[in-house]
Amino acid sequence: MWVASSSEGLLTPTAVALGKFDGVHLGHQRVIQPVLHPCDRLSVASSPQSKENQQQTNQEYIYSTVVTFDPHPQEFFTGQPRTLLTPLDEKVQQLRSLGVEQLVLLPFDKELSALTPEEFVQKILVQQLQCQRISIGQDFCFGEKRSGTAKDLQLIAAKHNIPVTIVPLQTYTGDSPTQSSCVSTNPTQDARISTSLIRQTLEQGDIENANLLLGRPYTLFGVVVQGQQLGRTIGFPTANLELPKEKFLPRQGVYAVRVFTLSETSNAASSESLGVMNIGNRPTVNGTYSSAEVHLFDWSGDLYGKKLAIELVKFLRPEQKFPSLEALKTQIQLDCVVAKEVLSAEWEQ
Ligand SMILES: Cc1cc2nc3c(=O)[nH]c(=O)nc-3n(C[C@H](O)[C@H](O)[C@H](O)COP(=O)(O)O)c2cc1C
Numbered sequence: 001m002w003v004a005s006s007s008e009g010l011l012t013p014t015a016v017a018l019g020k021f022d023g024v025h026l027g028h029q030r031v032i033q034p035v036l037h038p039c040d041r042l043s044v045a046s047s048p049q050s051k052e053n054q055q056q057t058n059q060e061y062i063y064s065t066v067v068t069f070d071p072h073p074q075e076f077f078t079g080q081p082r083t084l085l086t087p088l089d090e091k092v093q094q095l096r097s098l099g100v101e102q103l104v105l106l107p108f109d110k111e112l113s114a115l116t117p118e119e120f121v122q123k124i125l126v127q128q129l130q131c132q133r134i135s136i137g138q139d140f141c142f143g144e145k146r147s148g149t150a151k152d153l154q155l156i157a158a159k160h161n162i163p164v165t166i167v168p169l170q171t172y173t174g175d176s177p178t179q180s181s182c183v184s185t186n187p188t189q190d191a192r193i194s195t196s197l198i199r200q201t202l203e204q205g206d207i208e209n210a211n212l213l214l215g216r217p218y219t220l221f222g223v224v225v226q227g228q229q230l231g232r233t234i235g236f237p238t239a240n241l242e243l244p245k246e247k248f249l250p251r252q253g254v255y256a257v258r259v260f261t262l263s264e265t266s267n268a269a270s271s272e273s274l275g276v277m278n279i280g281n282r283p284t285v286n287g288t289y290s291s292a293e294v295h296l297f298d299w300s301g302d303l304y305g306k307k308l309a310i311e312l313v314k315f316l317r318p319e320q321k322f323p324s325l326e327a328l329k330t331q332i333q334l335d336c337v338v339a340k341e342v343l344s345a346e347w348e349q
């Protein structure tokens with residue numbers, strides 16, 4: 001996938017899905033779907049039309065493009081860094097796997113935020129992107145002071161003969177997952193799928209629902225770095241992950257997880273390992289910073305410098321301060337038993 005962060009080097013003309021798309025969740029995927037080439041669409045049965053096919057029939061090739069803002073508009077307006085469900089690398093990977101050909105990062109600055117809706121369409125969509133078709137979610141707002149609505153975009157774009165698909169807000173329609181005792185915000189059948197709902201469910205440790213709303217497991221990607229080298233002394237070595245600083249972290253505590261080692265060059269995943277993960281400050285050893293660390297079951301070797309993908313499956317318990325390392329070790333042994341049960345039950349489903 002081609003990533004462009006300025007008006008130069010764009011692949012044009014384009015079919016554009018517009019939005020912030022943090023998380024690339026099930027609702028976002030529905031907004032992106034109309035701009036994908038038929039063979040990449042998730043549920044549209046249609047004959048594939050490759051770039052070569054289109055060129056042979058003398059049609060101009062249209063690049064399926066996601067246009068988003070960088071930094072996140074909220075970060076620009078508040079001046080505060082914002083954590084993200086999908087930092088840029090992860091977003092690129094998710095969009096690529098959907099079949100998007102180009103990601104355009106519009107620098108969200110004073111100039112862009114001051115464009116009127118008409119100017120935004122004219123300068124960005126028509127002139128720069130040579131946009132042929134647009135897809136947006138029903139709640140999309142754009143232009144100065146968020147004054148333009150989805151309907152406005154449809155009306156303005158019509159003047160340029162650009163059709164706009166307005167995708168209705170997606171509600172959660174899956175089977176109601178098992179309710180965990182720590183959850184107060186359980187998405188009901190009519191809960192709207194949104195980035196903020198997913199952030200809330202993760203904050204509560206409700207991984208099952210977060211994963212359903214995302215359409216995939218919430219995953220932490222990071223490189224293994226050195227810790228205090230205490231894990232090995234209690235029989236539970238833990239690979240400590242360096243995460244992107246803007247990655248949104250779920251509730252602190254212990255999780256059952258699936259782990260994949262990624263190839264440095266292609267990001268291809270190795271076979272799966274199972275394990276337990278702790279996210280927190282490690283009060284038992286007077287930890288001074290937050291860490292995310294994983295112990296792999298029935299595995300030994302060297303993981304330093306390796307890139308891991310850790311899929312969260314279930315929150316098991318909050319982090320605690322234990323009176324001794326021995327007491328912590330006994331609890332981790334129990335955590336492993338529970339995590340193995342959870343993960344094997346998952347496997348059988
Ligand atoms: C499954 C699991 C549960 C953990 N739970 C706690 C906990 O409740 N409280 C705590 O202080 N540390 C907890 N830890 C973190 C340990 O303190 C940490 O792994 C240990 O100090 C080794 O750290 P090191 O990798 O820096 O050597 C947990 C670690 C794992 C793997």
Ligand SMILES: Nc1ncnc2c1ncn2[C@@H]1O[C@H](COP(=O)(O)OP(=O)(O)O)[C@@H](O)[C@H]1O
Pocket residue numbers: 224225226227228229230231232233236237238239240294295296297298299300301302303304
């Ligand atoms: N089963 C395992 N799970 C996680 N890491 C393991 C395992 N077996 C060996 N290791 C290695 O041990 C390291 C963790 O040992 P630990 O004593 O906790 O040191 P550190 O504090 O540097 O993380 C990991 O980074 C990895 O290289």
